[in-house]
Amino acid sequence: MQMTRDLRIVSVQEWREAAEGTVSVRGLSAWYGRHRALTDVSLEVRPRSVTALIGPSGCGKSTLLRCLNRMHEVVLGATVSGQVLLEDEDVYGSGVDPVSVRRRVGMVFQQPNPFPTMSIYDNVAAGLRLAGTRNRGVLDGKVEQALRQAALWDEVKDKLRKPGTALSGGQQQRLCIARALAVDPEVLLMDEPASALDPVATARIEELMVELKRDYTVVVVTHNMQQAARVSDYTAFLLSEDGGGGALVEYGETRQVFEEPRDERTRDYVTGRL
Numbered sequence: 649m650q651m652t653r654d655l656r657i658v659s660v661q662e663w664r665e666a667a668e669g670t671v672s673v674r675g676l677s678a679w680y681g682r683h684r685a686l687t688d689v690s691l692e693v694r695p696r697s698v699t700a701l702i703g704p705s706g707c708g709k710s711t712l713l714r715c716l717n718r719m720h721e722v723v724l725g726a727t728v729s730g731q732v733l734l735e736d737e738d739v740y741g742s743g744v745d746p747v748s749v750r751r752r753v754g755m756v757f758q759q760p761n762p763f764p765t766m767s768i769y770d771n772v773a774a775g776l777r778l779a780g781t782r783n784r785g786v787l788d789g790k791v792e793q794a795l796r797q798a799a800l801w802d803e804v805k806d807k808l809r810k811p812g813t814a815l816s817g818g819q820q821q822r823l824c825i826a827r828a829l830a831v832d833p834e835v836l837l838m839d840e841p842a843s844a845l846d847p848v849a850t851a852r853i854e855e856l857m858v859e860l861k862r863d864y865t866v867v868v869v870t871h872n873m874q875q876a877a878r879v880s881d882y883t884a885f886l887l888s889e890d891g892g893g894g895a896l897v898e899y900g901e902t903r904q905v906f907e908e909p910r911d912e913r914t915r916d917y918v919t920g921r922l
């Protein structure tokens with residue numbers, strides 16, 4: 649009897665771990681004032697995988713990404729309707745603290761944006777300090793771990809006190825990834841993370857995305873079809889037609905979306921005709 653109960657607890661734990669980082673978007677619409685930017689988007693983001701959001705400029709990719717961690721509402725007059733479930737909790741539920749959502753769902757932007765007055769170390773430690781971590785040994789350990797995960801440790805370990813802004817663009821972007829990882833998120837959102845980088849730095853970010861999906865759910869916006877095909881497991885194609893706000897046209901395994909699209913509009917887009 650005792651054993652059965654223990655087994656059940658283990659399996660519930662396993663179930664929880666398997667679900668960690670699952671993002672379910674249900675009937676999501678978003679506005680900037682009266683301008684509708686997204687229309688009724690529903691999709692299930694699989695945990696520990698890379699999902700690419702693709703579509704023409706203005707179709708709402710960045711808006712969708714920012715709705716996932718409640719960054720959308722930071723814009724004055726911006727509103728949403730629908731649900732975004734992180735595991736089984738609606739991040740828009742009453743009483744949910746947007747700051748805690750953003751800790752669980754980290755974000756990296758198009759332009760690397762290390763905190764300009766801070767050292768490499770302090771950039772990575774900033775979120776931890778904000779959350780109340782003061783112990784030097786704990787901070788050191790977490791900073792090193794995050795920098796290793798972001799494939800930057802070897803390049804910066806001897807100059808942690810140098811300003812973050814003194815790094816190259818590609819290194820700055822990996823620093824921003826380390827900063828996001830330091831607070832132990834479940835999901836990492838990346839909005840065109842390599843579009844400001846040269847091909848070598850881009851390749852490093854792409855490799856990193858593939859490594860990160862072992863531990864995190866990664867959602868990446870990209871205009872680069874080859875990049876989406878190379879790094880992502882799932883692809884969502886959005887399109888804004890007749891100024892109606894971006895809607896989800898197709899969502900599926902990346903290979904299917906690129907090689908056997910179900911919708912003609914997807915085919916036109918991925919082959920560059922749209």
Ligand SMILES: Nc1ncnc2c1ncn2[C@@H]1O[C@H](COP(=O)(O)OP(=O)(O)OP(=O)(O)O)[C@@H](O)[C@H]1O
Pocket residue numbers: 680683684685703704705706707708709710711712723
């Ligand atoms: N801060 C804002 N205020 C008002 N409208 C906005 C704002 N940000 C985006 N929009 C509008 O919302 C729609 C979706 O924009 P969004 O930035 O999400 O598109 P996108 O797919 O990320 O485009 P891009 O590929 O150019 O980055 C567009 O019509 C855009 O003009």
Ligand SMILES: [Mg+2]
Pocket residue numbers: 709710711839869
């Ligand atoms: Mg965008």
